[in-house]
Amino acid sequence: xxxxxxxxxxxxxxxxxxxLEENSFAVDVCYDGEEGLFMAENYPxxxxxxxxxxxxxxxxxxxxxxxxxxxxxxxxxxxARGEVEDRIKGLNIxxxxxxxxxxxxxxxxxxxxxxxxxxKGKPSPVIVIGDLTIDxxxxxxxxxxxxxxxxxxxxxxxEYLALNKNRVIGRTxxxxxxxxxxxxxxxxxxxxxxxxxxxxxxxxxxVQLIHTVRGAGYVLKxxx
Amino acid sequence: MKLVPGxxxxxxxxxxxxxxxxxxxxxxxxxxNEIGDIVISSVxxxxxxxxxxxxxxxxxxxxxxELELSEIIAGEYSIPRSGHYYKVLINGEPxxxxxxxxxxxxxxxxxxxVSSNEKSREKIYLSVGPDNEPVRVLQHDLDFMGQQVSIxxxxxxxxxxxxINRFRYVLLIMIPLSIxxxxxxxxxxxxxxxxxxxxxxxxxxxxxxxxxNERIDTEAEAGELIGIASSFNKxxxxxxxxxxxxxxxxxxASHELKTPLSVIKTKCDVLLQKDRTxxxxxxxxxxxxxxxxxxxxxVDDMLSLARLDSGILSSGGFQKISxxxxxxxxxxxxxxxxxxxxxxxxxxFRDEKDTDITGDQNTLTEAFLNVIENAVRYNKSGxxxxxxxxxxxxxxxxxxxxxGTGIRKDDMSRIFDRFYRSEDSRSVEGSGLGLSIAKTxxxxxxxxxxxxxxxxxxxxxTIVLPC
Numbered sequence: 001x002x003x004x005x006x007x008x009x010x011x012x013x014x015x016x017x018x019x020l021e022e023n024s025f026a027v028d029v030c031y032d033g034e035e036g037l038f039m040a041e042n043y044p045x046x047x048x049x050x051x052x053x054x055x056x057x058x059x060x061x062x063x064x065x066x067x068x069x070x071x072x073x074x075x076x077x078x079x080a081r082g083e084v085e086d087r088i089k090g091l092n093i094x095x096x097x098x099x100x101x102x103x104x105x106x107x108x109x110x111x112x113x114x115x116x117x118x119x120k121g122k123p124s125p126v127i128v129i130g131d132l133t134i135d136x137x138x139x140x141x142x143x144x145x146x147x148x149x150x151x152x153x154x155x156x157x158x159e160y161l162a163l164n165k166n167r168v169i170g171r172t173x174x175x176x177x178x179x180x181x182x183x184x185x186x187x188x189x190x191x192x193x194x195x196x197x198x199x200x201x202x203x204x205x206x207v208q209l210i211h212t213v214r215g216a217g218y219v220l221k222x223x224x
Numbered sequence: 225m226k227l228v229p230g231x232x233x234x235x236x237x238x239x240x241x242x243x244x245x246x247x248x249x250x251x252x253x254x255x256x257n258e259i260g261d262i263v264i265s266s267v268x269x270x271x272x273x274x275x276x277x278x279x280x281x282x283x284x285x286x287x288x289x290e291l292e293l294s295e296i297i298a299g300e301y302s303i304p305r306s307g308h309y310y311k312v313l314i315n316g317e318p319x320x321x322x323x324x325x326x327x328x329x330x331x332x333x334x335x336x337x338v339s340s341n342e343k344s345r346e347k348i349y350l351s352v353g354p355d356n357e358p359v360r361v362l363q364h365d366l367d368f369m370g371q372q373v374s375i376x377x378x379x380x381x382x383x384x385x386x387x388i389n390r391f392r393y394v395l396l397i398m399i400p401l402s403i404x405x406x407x408x409x410x411x412x413x414x415x416x417x418x419x420x421x422x423x424x425x426x427x428x429x430x431x432x433x434x435x436x437n438e439r440i441d442t443e444a445e446a447g448e449l450i451g452i453a454s455s456f457n458k459x460x461x462x463x464x465x466x467x468x469x470x471x472x473x474x475x476x477a478s479h480e481l482k483t484p485l486s487v488i489k490t491k492c493d494v495l496l497q498k499d500r501t502x503x504x505x506x507x508x509x510x511x512x513x514x515x516x517x518x519x520x521x522x523v524d525d526m527l528s529l530a531r532l533d534s535g536i537l538s539s540g541g542f543q544k545i546s547x548x549x550x551x552x553x554x555x556x557x558x559x560x561x562x563x564x565x566x567x568x569x570x571x572x573f574r575d576e577k578d579t580d581i582t583g584d585q586n587t588l589t590e591a592f593l594n595v596i597e598n599a600v601r602y603n604k605s606g607x608x609x610x611x612x613x614x615x616x617x618x619x620x621x622x623x624x625x626x627x628g629t630g631i632r633k634d635d636m637s638r639i640f641d642r643f644y645r646s647e648d649s650r651s652v653e654g655s656g657l658g659l660s661i662a663k664t665x666x667x668x669x670x671x672x673x674x675x676x677x678x679x680x681x682x683x684x685x686t687i688v689l690p691c
Contacts (some may be wrong), residue, residue, distance in 0.1 A: 021500070080482035102486035103489070
């Protein structure tokens with residue numbers, strides 16, 4: 001999952017980035033409102049973590065602009081002011097959730113995940129495709145009663161495919177949601193990871209779940 | 225117990241009622257008196273005309289006086305004890321007596337004389353008539369053909385008294401009734417005229433700290449209340465701005481404290497997610513220590529301001545202190561941090577004449593320290609901070625001039641606001657309270673502080689203190 005943090009307190013933003021990356025998020029960070037808006041408008045994030053008090057343009061204005069432009073990326077507001085009216089204002093102009101500083105990191109994680117799941121129309125934290133189950137909270141994969149261990153990148157890819165199951169995902173889209181925007185990974189890397197995933201998930205089973213759609217990308221689904 | 229009630233309604237009622245009652249009672253007495261006079265004077269008029277009639281009937285006949293009373297003898301004068309009497313004496317001898325008197329010897333002029341007129345030779349008596357009734361008697365003396373003639377006419381007052389009494393009864397009933405009605409009307413008038421006041425007060429009552437933005441529509445109020453309503457609105461205005469300022473201050477304080485707190489908390493949370501290397505722990509702990517240092521500075525500054533706000537600085541505790549020693553202390557405290565950032569502090573004041581001011585050494589040092597710290601922090605490496613002092617007719621002026629980043633025009637008006645930090649300054653460590661502490665301290669000393677700035681060239685803070 002790819003996430004954008006817009007937070008002017010650098011120390012907090014970088015700590016969040018580190019913590020979220022350790023939880024399989026690809027994280028971009030902006031320290032001011034204008035840059036934050038630009039990034040949110042131009043990159044496909046799965047969720048936006050937005051501070052309210054920001055230099056140049058405040059969080060509420062960013063949110064307002066995004067919603068007016070019909071960009072419906074899930075937004076979690078972050079604020080230290082904790083004023084009820086700020087909270088209501090945020091939710092009214094289209095924030096999906098709200099968390100007050102100082103917060104529990106695990107609570108933030110849970111809320112980010114829940115907002116992402118809801119935005120993909122999958123409110124349950126456990127995604128089931130045939131005999132494959134993915135627990136997005138515990139990041140545990142089981143198939144046919146067997147635990148499967150995945151690396152962070154493999155997991156990120158599988159989770160994204162699972163949240164979009166039955167939909168064909170292009171290589172670029174996969175890349176955009178798994179890697180940070182400023183990196184420049186080789187485009188073959190996606191095929192490499194798909195290969196790793198197939199080895200771990202499909203190889204020992206009769207039914208294949210990861211399908212290649214020629215010229216389009218990959219799709220996670222039961223049956224043909 | 226107070227005679228006049230305290231409430232406006234009570235007062236209005238009291239005064240309206242008292243005046244109405246007084247007026248009605250006086251009117252009663254006046255009417256009573258007047259009606260008596262009118263009745264009596266009408267009786268007197270009657271007596272006069274009867275007397276004139278009798279005088280007109282006197283005539284000479286056969287060398288003597290003859291009275292031709294046959295014309296008036298008829299009617300009331302012929303009925304015994306009718307209440308209408310006359311008697312004519314010539315030289316003291318009864319010459320004519322109305323049959324109504326019954327007894328020709330009856331003396332009408334027995335009672336007290338109520339008035340007498342020497343010129344017209346008239347006397348009026350209040351006597352008792354033949355029927356034991358009160359009578360008013362007019363005696364008119366005249367000389368006729370050299371003889372002494374006395375004419376007595378009398379009218380019973382029984383009817384008049386009855387009339388007066390009846391009128392009195394009417395007054396005795398009407399006046400208390402009018403007073404009572406007047407009281408009720410006053411009550412109605414007072415409550416009616418005080419209605420706008422109670423409506424006004426209920427409007428005021430509706431305003432709570434949550435609806436401070438509401439105003440009373442002065443146009444809709446009664447004339448007398450417009451003044452109160454507009455003063456009330458002005459007070460609300462002041463209250464609202466004080467409330468808003470307080471709210472903003474609390475929100476800002478909470479933001480300033482919660483931000484570093486969440487850095488610390490998030491660092492701990494993330495760190496504890498899994499096992500880390502010693503380097504990671506050390507790095508995180510250092511970061512946490514720095515952040516808690518920032519928090520300590522904010523808390524210290526907030527407490528300083530709270531102490532200053534509580535009015536701890538009063539001229540009562542001020543002492544004579546030298547301005548140079550205050551500046552010297554502040555510079556000393558700033559030397560190390562200035563070295564670290566590569567900024568040179570130029571204590572130009574050392575060559576100037578010293579001046580004594582009255583004040584509090586510690587807080588003034590803190591105030592100057594904050595301004596100098598500002599000049600160092602928002603400076604560039606190799607920059608300078610010049611501190612000079614001058615003395616001018618009862619004032620000492622301290623100028624702190626830096627070669628730093630300067631202050632933008634939009635920020636200029638707010639740099640002394642609590643927790644205000646311009647967008648450019650956020651990256652620089654600080655609580656956002658330093659300049660407002662300086663301003664509070666300087667103003668408590670009767671002085672003033674102002675700033676001028678050229679963006680990118682630097683700022684100059686001028687502090688003027690009385691000496």
